[in-house]
Amino acid sequence: MxxxxxxxxxxxxxxxxxxxxxxxxxxxxxxxxxxxxxxxLILKPTKPHFMIQDATIYNFNISSPTSSPFPTPNTLSLTMQVTLSTHNPNNKIGIYYQKLHVYASYRSQQISFPTALPDTYQGHKDFTVWSPFIYGVAVPVSPFTLSALQQDQNNGMVLVSVKVNGRVKWKVGSWISGRYHIFVNCPAYVRFVGDRNNGIGVVSPAVKFQVLQSCSVDV
Known part of the structure; x- marks a missing residue:
């Protein structure tokens, strides 16, 4: 060959x-x-369901610029406590919640510092309830936000969005998935209480509002 x-x-x-x-x-x-x-097809994974149950407002006030040679910007101060519940609708999948932070937003502007929620494991069909405090101290806000607040004050109600940002993992048997980003948006309508002519956004201390509003969830 x-x-x-x-x-x-x-x-x-x-x-x-x-x-x-x-x-x-x-x-x-x-x-x-x-x-x-x-x-x-067997597990049919479904993202968790979130709901905001109530909101207790301790302080919601905005300060206008002073007439000094160096005027300060508009600032908003906020103290509130919200009750958030989440439900795992899956029959065979557990959920790990990790590095969750909750904060308040108004007209797409963050008006509070993020508050950490504890890492939590949620079993099949389980419910979890958190009641975090949300704080914002002298947070600078834009002139547009001030104008919108004045309009909402005249209407007697303001829409504050309570948002949750963090990571989730799925658990099936002994197998645990990688991390997935979760973003939750909960609308909360808050009524102004007291004299509307006495400042912008004044709310009487410790006013509790029953909200019972479903939240949008993106995973």
Whole structure:
């Protein structure tokens, strides 16, 4: 047999081996994807449901700039306590909540510091309730925010969005997934109490509002 014929057979053998390797890898990937799809159909994972139950307002006040040579910006101070509940609707999936922070927002502007929520594991069909305090001390706000607050004050009600930002993990049996980002937005309508002409956004101390509003959840 000539050297040329031996080289031809070797090339053919390598091509067959390469085709077998590619077919094996493709079959393995197909089995993995098929397994994931079957597990998904069996478990039917559903993102958690959040609800804001009530909000207690201790302070909600905005200060206007002074008439000094160096005027200060509008600032808003806020102290409130909210009750948030979350429900795991899954029958076979547990949820780990990690590095969650809750804060208040008004007209897409954050008006409080983030408050940390404890890391929590939520079993199948379980409920969890948090009652964090949310603080904002002399938070600078834009002129647009001041104008919007004045309009809301005249209407007697303000919409404050309570938002939760953090990470979740899914648990199936002994398997735990990687981290997923979770973002929750809870609208809370708060009524102004007292003399509306006495400052901007004045609320009497410790006024509790029953909200019972579902929240939007993105995972």
């Amino acid at each position: 000539s050297t040329k014929e031996c080289g031809h057979h070797d090339d053919e053998h390598r091509r067959k081996l390469l085709r077998l390797i590619i077919a094996a890898i493709a079959s393995l990937l197909f089995l993995i994807l098929l397994t994931i799809f079957i597990i998904y």
